[in-house]
Amino acid sequence: DSGVTQTPKHLITATGQRVTLRCSPRSGDLSVYWYQQSLDQGLQFLIQYYNGEERAKGNILERFSAQQFPDLHSELNLSSLELGDSALYFCASSPGDDGGNQPQHFGDGTRLSIL
């Protein structure tokens, strides 16, 4: 158990809808990272938050947004969903803001299926 908690575990919805994925980092970790894992693309970095502020941005679509709250949990919002958004979404956390100096620890992911 990594200590990173993600909810829900599974989500099934339809095209055009909006969903929110939630992540609680390990105790003491201030950085939260979001990744998308699909069969053809592998694990792709979306965005990092550190202590409530956006720290780094990857290949995140404009239809997607995230935030980190004062209690350090984070939410990833996906809107105007398309079939291609079906994937496993992982959250990871690390203690500081330097993602290259500390290993990131991953949650079990949320499997999103778009029908």
Added chain:
Amino acid sequence: EDKVVQSPLSLVVHEGDTVTLNCSYEVTNFRSLLWYKQEKKAPTFLFMLTSSGIEKKSGRLSSILDKKELFSILNITATQTGDSAIYLCAVFDSGGSNYKLTFGKGTLLTVNP
């Protein structure tokens, strides 16, 4: 664009065999290379490497980094069925807009009894 290439893509061995997994990379500002093991769910952290030539070891697993040739290997000795998993290599680029962890596609290891 950062690139991380793992080989082989898949590997089938028998219990007790030794395996070597490869990871080569091209990034702008190398900071660290990480290995993860992914079974059914979350990738679990194995090693973080930042310096060339220094072997990291944990039980039957070991890893080493060559920053001159831009690659790393992960060795698993005396494999067990519980080692069956996807092994992911990731490289952290600390440069500007590339500031992120880039993952390879992984090596699927199957250990048969």
